[in-house]
Amino acid sequence: MYLAKIHVTLKPTVNDPQGLTVKGGLHTLGFNGVHSVRVGKYIEVRLDEKDGKKAKEQVREMCRQLLANPVIEDFRFELEQIKG
């Protein structure tokens, strides 16, 4: 069994209205030092697979096909072997 820790983030050039809203909220709360906020996703996938190489390839395909939108998002992940 593998645990994939996946980060999906907006590409740096893409506007992040959610991040702007959070930044505004933090300013309203008095956190005036906040310079910028970017909001992304953090996804944990537990995968029944014994072969680390196959697990890596599968997670990459999951990101490409469903978890990330390749037009506006980047993804990266780490794999960790866990007890099933």
Add this chain to the structure above:
Amino acid sequence: MYLAKIHVTLKPTVNDPQGLTVKGGLHTLGFNGVHSVRVGKYIEVRLDEKDGKKAKEQVREMCRQLLANPVIEDFRFELEQIKG
């Protein structure tokens, strides 16, 4: 300037309908080895602050007050000093 890399995740006992939906989607795409999926948030905050200790305290307060819902979510973060 500090960059805070914040992870906000649902507490382990809390239901994650979004994660269940993603899991269903992955199964439909043929990734039958997927055992479970949990979806959280990954937030990057750039903070104008020179003192690392103060930066840490501020980010913790941001999480408590706005970024995480302490009833159902956990948060953790790392701080990294960056060039302003």
